[in-house]
Amino acid sequence: MMLEVRDLHASYGLSQILFGVGLEVHEGEAVCILGRNGVGKTTTLRSIVGLTPPHRGHVLFNGTDITGWPPYRVSRRGIGFVPQDRRIFADLSVRENLEVARRALATRTPAWTVERIYTAFPILSQLDRRRAGYLSGGEQQMLAVGRALMGNPRLLILDEPSEGLAPLIVEALADQIAVLKDEGMTILMAEQNLALALALADHICILDKGSVRFFGSVAEFSANDSLRHEYLIV
Numbered sequence: 455m456m457l458e459v460r461d462l463h464a465s466y467g468l469s470q471i472l473f474g475v476g477l478e479v480h481e482g483e484a485v486c487i488l489g490r491n492g493v494g495k496t497t498t499l500r501s502i503v504g505l506t507p508p509h510r511g512h513v514l515f516n517g518t519d520i521t522g523w524p525p526y527r528v529s530r531r532g533i534g535f536v537p538q539d540r541r542i543f544a545d546l547s548v549r550e551n552l553e554v555a556r557r558a559l560a561t562r563t564p565a566w567t568v569e570r571i572y573t574a575f576p577i578l579s580q581l582d583r584r585r586a587g588y589l590s591g592g593e594q595q596m597l598a599v600g601r602a603l604m605g606n607p608r609l610l611i612l613d614e615p616s617e618g619l620a621p622l623i624v625e626a627l628a629d630q631i632a633v634l635k636d637e638g639m640t641i642l643m644a645e646q647n648l649a650l651a652l653a654l655a656d657h658i659c660i661l662d663k664g665s666v667r668f669f670g671s672v673a674e675f676s677a678n679d680s681l682r683h684e685y686l687i688v
Contacts, residue, residue, distance in 0.1 A: 455514075456481045456609055456640050457502070462511035464494075464501045471497045472508070473664040479609065479657075484631075484641040486651040489661035495644035496538055498661065499613050502642075503535045504528045515609070530557075534607030538614045540598040544587030548578055551586050551597055555604040571600040574630055592623030599630075610634065612643040616650055628653060652676070 457479040464472040471494045479485045487495050500506040502513050507522040514520070520528055529535070543551050552568050564570075572579035575596040581589065586597060595615060602610060615631070616624045628650055635641055635654065645651045651658065658675045660668040668681055675682060 455479070456516055457642065458512075458514040459498070459502065460512045460514070462498065462501055462508050462513070464497050464506050464508040466497075466506070471664050472501065474511070475661070475664070475666055476511075477659045477666065477669055479640060479642050481608075481640050482635075482638055483656040484635050484643065484654050485657045485659060486655035487642070487644040487659045487661060488646070488648065488651055489644075489667075490646075493661040494664040495661055496613055497664075499535070499611055499642070499644055502528075503533060503611065529605055529607075532606075532608035533611060534602035534605050534609070535611045536595075536598045536602045536613060536615065538617065540594050542586045542589075542594050542597055542601070545585060547583050547585055548581045548589070548597055549583065551601055552604050555601045557605045566603045566606050568604075571603060574603075574633070575600055590623075592619050592627070595619060595623075595627060596630075599627075603634075609640045609642065612641065612645075614644055614646065616645060616647045624650065 455478055459475060459477045462472050462475040463470065475494065475498055477485065487498060489495050497506055501508045504523050504525040512519055512521045515531060515533065520531060546554065549568055552571055577593060578596055578600060581593065586594065589597065615627060619627065624647070631641065631654055652672055655672055657669065657671055659666060668675065
C-alpha cells in the first residue's frame with residue numbers, strides 16, 4: 455500500500471472539520487474523494503501533505519509515518535500536490551514555473567523534464583515564455599500539474615482539478631490524467647464532477663460532514679443506487 459490514512463481528525467482553530475477519516479491508495483491506482491462543498495475534501499488532502507497538520511490520526515506513505523511533517527519534507531518523500539487555487543507564480547514564465555520545481559532523481563527512473571511536460575501538455579510548449587499570470591484557467595491548471603510532476607512524485611494529489619474549467623478543457627485534462635495513470639502514476643484526487651471521477655478512479659471515497667460515508671470500488675459505488683443518487687455530484 456502506498457498511502458494509508460488512519461482515523462484522521464483535523465481542525466481550523468476551534469472548528470473541527472475531520473472526524474476519523476480513513477482511506478487507502480495502492481500503487482498504480484487512482485482514488486477519488488467525492489463530496490459536497492464543505493465536507494472536508496480539501497482539508498483531508500491538506501492534512502496528508504502537511505499544510506493542515508491533524509491533531510489525531512496517522513498518515514503513512516510507503517510504510518513511513520509522515521503525520522504532521524512539513525510540506526517540503528512530504529514533497530521530498532515523493533508526494534506531489536496540486537492545490538485547488540493552483541498557486542502558480544504569476545510573474546514567472548511557464549518555463550520558469552516548471553524549472554523552479556525541478557528535483558533530481560537518485561534512481562534510474564526517467565525523470566520529468568520541461569520537454570517531457572511539453573509533450574504531455576503541448577499547449578504549454580507554445581506558451582513557453584509567457585508569464586503564467588496571463589494564462590487561461592485551463593492553461594494554469596495544466597501548468598500546476600506539470601509543476602507538480604517536475605518534482606518526480608510517486609503519488610500525485612489533485613484538489614478539484616476540474617473546478618471552473620470549460621467542458622472541453624476538463625476533457626483534455628482528464629485525458630492527460632488518464633495517460634499519467636496508464637504510465638503507472640498513483641493518483642489521489644478530490645473532485646465534485648462525478649462523471650470525471652468515475653472515468654478515472656479505481657476506488658471512490660465519499661465524505662459527509664467530515665467522515666467517510668463510503669469507500670469502495672467504482673463498481674460497488676455504481677451498483678448502490680441509493681448511494682449514487684444521494685451523492686449525484688455533477
